[in-house]
Amino acid sequence: MRGENYWLEKFRNIEALWEYNGEGPHAQHENEPVHTAFCLNTDLVAGYPELIHDICLNEFFPEFIRERGKINWVLTYIPSIAGARAMAAKLARLLQAQVGHIDVRSMTVYAELRKNERAVLVADEIFSGTLAEVAMEAVQEKQAKIAGPLCTLTNFSGLKEINKLPIKSLIEGPFQRWPAKSCPLCQKGSIPLPVRRAWYGLMRRPETAG
Numbered sequence: 021m022r023g024e025n026y027w028l029e030k031f032r033n034i035e036a037l038w039e040y041n042g043e044g045p046h047a048q049h050e051n052e053p054v055h056t057a058f059c060l061n062t063d064l065v066a067g068y069p070e071l072i073h074d075i076c077l078n079e080f081f082p083e084f085i086r087e088r089g090k091i092n093w094v095l096t097y098i099p100s101i102a103g104a105r106a107m108a109a110k111l112a113r114l115l116q117a118q119v120g121h122i123d124v125r126s127m128t129v130y131a132e133l134r135k136n137e138r139a140v141l142v143a144d145e146i147f148s149g150t151l152a153e154v155a156m157e158a159v160q161e162k163q164a165k166i167a168g169p170l171c172t173l174t175n176f177s178g179l180k181e182i183n184k185l186p187i188k189s190l191i192e193g194p195f196q197r198w199p200a201k202s203c204p205l206c207q208k209g210s211i212p213l214p215v216r217r218a219w220y221g222l223m224r225r226p227e228t229a230g
């Protein structure tokens with residue numbers, strides 16, 4: 021366990037972390053009508069294999085050392101996100117498990133998951149926890165089991181567990197986030213920019229004194 025500040029610094033160093041500093045645009049999440057003053061671009065984290073290694077070896081893997089039974093699969097349910105895929109692949113290697121993914125829209129499990137096999141879920145970030153619930157359901161439909169914890173980089177949800185599955189996250193906030201309709205930064209005249217598509221627009225914030 022390296023602590024939240026260690027990871028915040030790591031992510032700042034690779035410019036994968038954006039925080040609102042009182043001026044310029046703010047972040048708008050692509051998948052939900054939520055505006056925030058903080059975001060982590062986990063696609064950028066995927067470009068740093070040594071960082072993915074550090075995360076998986078020192079944060080996620082130790083969570084499973086006391087496990088008696090074999091973990092058969094590591095599955096990500098946000099396969100479009102490079103960071104989530106890279107972490108799932110690395111954790112699978114450490115656990116000597118196989119790697120697969122779940123399409124939560126179609127409830128399709130892309131893994132030859134057999135009855136009673138055990139799977140770990142990996143995500144890059146958790147917002148409401150709804151997608152994780154769907155992924156858990158998809159695994160259970162295969163009569164396979166979920167081994168905890170659910171591993172993620174950022175946990176925006178404020179939850180400690182989802183359907184009794186504990187969450188292991190590197191960064192927990194507290195985060196400032198608002199529904200798009202009542203966002204105080206929009207009201208101040210700050211422009212919302214979509215996180216991934218406008219990442220470099222977000223990062224080009226004005227210099228502040230000092």
Ligand SMILES: [Zn+2]
Nearest residue numbers: 055203206212
């Ligand atoms: Zn806003």
